[in-house]
Amino acid sequence: MKDKKTIGAGLRGVVAGQTAICTCGINGSGLTYRGYDINDLAKFSSFEEVSFLLMCGKLPTKHELANFTQDIVKYRKLPAQLKELLENMPKDSNPMDVLRTGGSFLGVIEPETSFTEELEKAKRLLGAFPSMLGYWYNYANHQKRIDETKGGDSVASYLLTTLTNQQVSDENQRCMDVSLILYAEHEFNASTFVCRVCAATLSDYFSAIIGGIGTLRGPLHGGANEAAMELISRFKTPAEASQKVKQALVEKEKIMGFGHAVYSKSDPRNLVIKEWAKKLSLKHSDSNLFAISESIEKLMWDEKKLFPNLDFYSATAYHFMGISTELFTPLFVISRTSGWSSHIFEQRKNNRLIRPNAEYIGPEPTSYTPINER
Numbered sequence: 001m002k003d004k005k006t007i008g009a010g011l012r013g014v015v016a017g018q019t020a021i022c023t024c025g026i027n028g029s030g031l032t033y034r035g036y037d038i039n040d041l042a043k044f045s046s047f048e049e050v051s052f053l054l055m056c057g058k059l060p061t062k063h064e065l066a067n068f069t070q071d072i073v074k075y076r077k078l079p080a081q082l083k084e085l086l087e088n089m090p091k092d093s094n095p096m097d098v099l100r101t102g103g104s105f106l107g108v109i110e111p112e113t114s115f116t117e118e119l120e121k122a123k124r125l126l127g128a129f130p131s132m133l134g135y136w137y138n139y140a141n142h143q144k145r146i147d148e149t150k151g152g153d154s155v156a157s158y159l160l161t162t163l164t165n166q167q168v169s170d171e172n173q174r175c176m177d178v179s180l181i182l183y184a185e186h187e188f189n190a191s192t193f194v195c196r197v198c199a200a201t202l203s204d205y206f207s208a209i210i211g212g213i214g215t216l217r218g219p220l221h222g223g224a225n226e227a228a229m230e231l232i233s234r235f236k237t238p239a240e241a242s243q244k245v246k247q248a249l250v251e252k253e254k255i256m257g258f259g260h261a262v263y264s265k266s267d268p269r270n271l272v273i274k275e276w277a278k279k280l281s282l283k284h285s286d287s288n289l290f291a292i293s294e295s296i297e298k299l300m301w302d303e304k305k306l307f308p309n310l311d312f313y314s315a316t317a318y319h320f321m322g323i324s325t326e327l328f329t330p331l332f333v334i335s336r337t338s339g340w341s342s343h344i345f346e347q348r349k350n351n352r353l354i355r356p357n358a359e360y361i362g363p364e365p366t367s368y369t370p371i372n373e374r
């Protein structure tokens with residue numbers, strides 16, 4: 001039997017497998033998708049192009065990108081049974097549960113019958129998750145059955161069109177696109193790891209993705225962007241924010257949107273999204289929300305040397321784009337579907353069942369007492 005070493009809580013620092021998809025800053029590598037720096041992708045690319053890059057392993061040609069984008073648009077169309085299911089979901093459903101259930105239902109009526117269908121299924125969800133969310137949101141909140149196929153040619157424009165019911169400005173559309181790029185992939189984070197564990201059992205594509213959604217939902221992972229918004233909106237002034245957050249730290253509260261399991265000094269994605277949050281705040285002549293966010297950032301650094309992660313300023317940016325807070329984490333699902341899918345494909349290509357051991361800390365072997373003698 002090989003030596004078994006006990007490792008730290010939460011598997012911190014453990015290299016749990018290999019990937020050719022993403023580096024996330026360990027050993028000074030910076031955050032890259034398939035070797036491309038995240039800053040370049042955020043500046044020059046689109047979510048569709050990044051999804052192709054992640055899932056197909058290379059940047060697309062013009063022709064490939066046009067086809068890929070068209071496929072996603074085509075896949076917005078939802079089957080009638082799924083729309084009926086969405087209409088039957090309560091108005092106060094958690095939208096993460098809507099996507100988890102809707103995605104799972106799609107896996108029932110359009111199952112993956114062979115792994116050769118995996119890319120097609122991924123494009124299906126990249127088209128259908130936005131339309132499920134838009135369809136359910138409009139039906140539940142405005143009793144409106146939208147034409148789920150319409151809403152611009154990109155995922156970014158579609159989300160803004162269906163979820164804000166406002167004219168989509170170029171600035172908002174670019175900010176949404178950048179946010180989707182930043183959220184698309186992040187190595188062996190909790191939800192991606194779940195997708196890989198599931199895929200490693202040779203289960204189907206949909207099961208792996210649904211596991212990812214359930215994992216992303218928690219506030220220590222994807223749910224942090226909603227929790228950050230909830231925090232920021234509690235305060236009326238930057239001074240109040242500093243004072244109350246300081247008190248929260250004394251009371252050992254976790255401040256959502258700060259800290260990271262892998263990064264120790266800063267999150268490279270934060271600089272990009274913070275810039276956008278600032279731009280949108282100026283456009284909205286906001287004199288408070290962005291200042292409150294910055295005062296919390298300063299306080300967290302001064303008190304704990306903790307820095308904002310991607311979720312903190314994403315909250316402010318989404319708010320200024322007119323997105324309702326309960327939709328923040330579902331937007332993360334839509335974006336991360338591309339990263340999850342690439343990891344499912346990669347796991348399947350060189351698969352071995354993921355099955356670690358546990359260090360046993362329970363009782364010594366004990367003799368069984370029949371129930372009548374207890």
Ligand SMILES: CC(C)(COP(=O)(O)OP(=O)(O)OC[C@H]1O[C@@H](n2cnc3c(N)ncnc32)[C@H](O)[C@@H]1OP(=O)(O)O)[C@@H](O)C(=O)NCCC(=O)NCCS
Nearest residue numbers: 010219220221224253254255256257258259260261309311
């Ligand atoms: C992301 C996160 C789970 C990673 O943390 P981790 O590597 O497991 O580190 P720990 O949670 O063990 O935290 C280490 C210390 O920093 C503190 N800390 C970490 N993040 C903190 C936060 N956001 N607010 C307050 N304290 C925090 C912990 O309380 C702990 O302090 P202690 O040693 O005095 O007990 C953690 O930073 C966190 O909970 N952040 C808030 C949720 C969030 O934004 N998630 C999105 C991540 S992208």
